[in-house]
Amino acid sequence: MELISxxxxxxxxxxxxxxxxxxxxxxxxxxAVLVGKTWNIPVDASLPRKGKTKATPLLKxxxxxxxxxxxxxxxxxxxxxxxxxxxxxxxxxLTHEQxxxxxxxxxxxxxxxxxxxxxxxxxxNHFRCIDLIIDRAEEKLSGPFxxxxxxxxxxxxxxxxxxxxxxxxxKKLPNEVGGNATCPPEEVHARMKALLSAYNAKSPxxxxxxxxxxxxxxxxxPFQDGNGRVGRLVMFKECLANGIVPYIITEELKFFxxxxxxxxxxxxxxxTDTCLSAQDNYKVLLDYFKIKY
Numbered sequence: 001m002e003l004i005s006x007x008x009x010x011x012x013x014x015x016x017x018x019x020x021x022x023x024x025x026x027x028x029x030x031x032a033v034l035v036g037k038t039w040n041i042p043v044d045a046s047l048p049r050k051g052k053t054k055a056t057p058l059l060k061x062x063x064x065x066x067x068x069x070x071x072x073x074x075x076x077x078x079x080x081x082x083x084x085x086x087x088x089x090x091x092x093x094l095t096h097e098q099x100x101x102x103x104x105x106x107x108x109x110x111x112x113x114x115x116x117x118x119x120x121x122x123x124x125n126h127f128r129c130i131d132l133i134i135d136r137a138e139e140k141l142s143g144p145f146x147x148x149x150x151x152x153x154x155x156x157x158x159x160x161x162x163x164x165x166x167x168x169x170x171k172k173l174p175n176e177v178g179g180n181a182t183c184p185p186e187e188v189h190a191r192m193k194a195l196l197s198a199y200n201a202k203s204p205x206x207x208x209x210x211x212x213x214x215x216x217x218x219x220x221x222p223f224q225d226g227n228g229r230v231g232r233l234v235m236f237k238e239c240l241a242n243g244i245v246p247y248i249i250t251e252e253l254k255f256f257x258x259x260x261x262x263x264x265x266x267x268x269x270x271x272t273d274t275c276l277s278a279q280d281n282y283k284v285l286l287d288y289f290k291i292k293y
Contacts, residue, residue: 003033003040012144013047023048047139055137057292059240062134071104074289075134078248079103082236083126085250086229089257092119099123118157125153126229133237140200141238143192149230150223159225171224178258182221191220205242208268210235211275215264245286245293247278 006024010017024032024039028048032041055063058074065075084099093116094102101109102123108115129152139145151168154160160167170188174181183191199205199213214235221227232249239246249257253274260271286293 002043004043006039006041009041009045014142014144046136056240056243058245058286059134059137061289061291062240066131066134074285074291076103077285077289079127079130082130082232082248083123085248086232087119087122087126088251089249089254090228092116092122094119094123103127118159121156122153122229125155125157128152129229129233130236133233133240137237137240139241141196141234141241143189143196146192146222146230146234149233150226153226153229165224170222173224175221175224177218177221177227178262182219188220188222192217192222195220205238207239207244207275207279208272210238210242210244211271212264213238215261215271218261245279245283247275247282249274249278250281253278 004012006017006020009015009029010020013020020029020041021039023029024034024041029041029045031045032039034040061073062075062078064070065073070076080096080100080103083103084094084096087094087099093113094108098108098111101107102120108120129149132149132152136145147168147170154165154167159165164172166172170192171185174184176182195213195216199209202209214231217231217234218227223230236246236248238244256270256274256277260274263270283293
């Protein structure tokens, strides 16, 4: 288990060192150990959850099924459906059945077609990203948290071997999406900080706030690659955090989803209606598994 210092943990989560030391001393950070007079913290330790936060029935069920390794429930279905659809939108050629096999058996099954290794790696990484957003759903959305999602998603891929790709950090090179310019690399940090500050100042957060954050995040396009998947994972997390039924953008909704992103600020109804349609689909699952919302 890799351990880091209080100062490193504080910097990673944009906190004061005094706050982190207090959490260690009061046992609020799992795995923190005192060596002499210095606290050492597991690199993947979660921030303490606020005492007054009460998990929704959905979040509680997701955590119970995840920890109990229960198959066939909402956690199982969410892992497969969210991973398949989000990766498929970005070009993955793995089928829904292959995604299911990877999740359930760590195999891909018999296939007559060649398989891109990155598709497999990003599939298993995406499973881990979903676990992260379930475990740390109530955690305040921050730059370091978003970077952690990106780091997990892209670790071990061919992109991670490219010089300048910057896995787990903001882009170093200019990029575009759909032929449209995005935020220059030198402006990303400031733009993301401003976006997160404005978003976190809203309380309570409504569905439209989450959608608005997502569109602005995608417009900034802060990473070299993986922005869409990271952004959709963040949307799912923020729905869980704010007691809003989450949603999965499916391949069938892809055209409407991209149109909604383009037209946001002019015709907000396009993206809102797409997300509401996706939310209705997830509600069908919640009804089937008898989870209140």
